[in-house]
Amino acid sequence: MTSGRILPTLLRSIQGQRIPITRPKWPQPTTTTTTPTLKSTTTTTPPPRRFTTSPPRRNDPRRQPADDPGFQSIVDNPPELVRTGKRHGPGLIILAIIPITAFFLGTWQVKRLAWKTDLIAKCEDRIVRPPLPLPPRIDPTAIADFDFxxxxxxxxxxxxxxxxxxxxxxxxxxxxxxxxxxxxxxxxxxxxxxxxxxxxxxxxxxxxxxxxxxxxxxxxxxxxxxxxxxxxxxxxxxxxxxxxxxxxxxxxxxxxxxxxxxxxxxxxxxxxxxxxxxxxGVPIGRPAEVNLRNNHAQYIFTWFGLSLATSIMFWLVVKKPPKDITRRVRMNKNW
Incomplete structure (x- = not known):
């Protein structure tokens, strides 16, 4: 066999071999127990020793909460049923102010309706009277009493x-x-x-x-x-x-x-x-009628309706029971 064929043959034989890799075993101390009657020997294997016996450091991932000397378990405190988060926020105050404000505005519109109704009645009474000759000199402060x-x-x-x-x-x-x-x-x-x-x-x-x-x-x-x-x-x-x-x-x-x-x-x-x-191009005058707008009845309905609606909303928000998902049983009072 030539030298050119021997070398590949040796390489293939080396690659085909599987050499088992075994972990080195630490020497285990043995204890021998001798009984006076049977004279037999018993060997026990102790647990593996750690490389160090120092406690885990603070940032060590192996550190547990119980390793802290001041640790206090939540099972040491009595149970308490609490809600997660705040039940009501500042929006509840705004919701309470809206019906009160709307009620006062509705009350004010009731007074305005009475005033406007009386004013229209006076103007209609003036407009149906026969025309009055206008005096040469007029006091401007008295015009309001003769409006229409x-x-x-x-x-x-x-x-x-x-x-x-x-x-x-x-x-x-x-x-x-x-x-x-x-x-x-x-x-x-x-x-x-x-x-x-x-x-x-x-x-x-x-x-x-x-x-x-x-x-x-x-x-x-x-x-x-x-x-x-x-x-x-x-x-x-x-x-x-x-x-x-x-x-x-x-x-x-x-x-x-x-x-x-x-x-x-x-x-x-x-x-x-x-x-x-x-x-x-002749100027077109106005008809002899009272054209004062009186929408206060609509305003009264609007404000009192808003007050009633927001009052119901406020009552529903206050009386609404909390959801089950927001209830938690917590063992720590200072959680």
Whole structure:
């Protein structure tokens, strides 16, 4: 056999052999017990010794809670039934405040309903009375007692001091409210402000509505009114530019030299007459009726309903029993 064949044969024989690997055994001490009668020997194997007898360190994973000398078992304390977490939070306080607040608001709306009903009754009584001739000089503080009172005024319009308040919508069309000072008996101190009515935006220029500018002495029948107030969304008037967004009676009176008295011209034309006025640019006055809104009954129902609903919700939240899953039996009182 050549040397080229001997070497592979030896390698294959070595690879095919399996050499068993055995763990080394530590020498075990033996104890011999000799009985005087039988004279036999008994050998026992002690448990394996640890390499060290020191206690486990603090971070040792083998360390158990019982290895701590101060450890106290939970079985040493009496059992106690507790709830996990808080049963009610700050939301319960808010839920308790809502029905109380809603009840007070509903009570306040009851008083407002009585006040508004009485006011509408007074205004309707004033509006059905015959028109009252308006005196030349009027105390502005007494106008509130004559609100919605029908009056008659005779004088001449000062169209050169005309003011347009707007924009104002009527039947979906944009326009303006025409306010014109009315001079009476050649007395500048007796001049008042007359709300003549609504015109469309296309007749803003006086040249486009000559029929809406009466000349000479005219008699106006209207309502002595306190005009509406400005809200937070309405911009301020700019009289230097001739822009008015709400009727500021004192401002307009100072601008025109008239009394701070506001009269709304009334008329009740039929449908075809209204269309004719609109086409010619003649101001369309308001009907002689009380248009005060009275929604306090709806507010009462809303607030008292909210108070009742939130009261029931509060009672259900307070009386609702805890779920079984939130109950735990804990043995430690200081858990």
């Amino acid at each position: 009172r029908r009056v008659l005024v005779t004088g001449r319009y000062r169209h050169d001091q005309e003011m347009l308040i707007g924009p104002r919508m009527r039947d979906g069309e944009q326009g303006y409210i025409v306010v014109t000072p009315l001079e009476r008996k050649d007395d500048p101190g007796a001049t008042i402000l007359v709300n003549r009515g609504w015109i469309s935006k296309k007749h803003q220029d006086q040249k486009l509505r000559p029929e809406g500018l009466p000349t000479g002495e005219v008699t106006v029948e209207g309502l002595l009114r306190e005009p509406w107030k400005k809200n937070m969304f309405t911009p301020d008037n700019r009289p230097d530019k001739g822009e008015f967004y709400f009727p500021d009676v004192k401002q307009m009176a100072e601008l025109t030299g008239s009394q701070p008295v506001w009269v709304e011209q009334t008329m009740n034309p039929d449908y075809f007459t209204t269309l004719e006025y609109e086409q010619k």
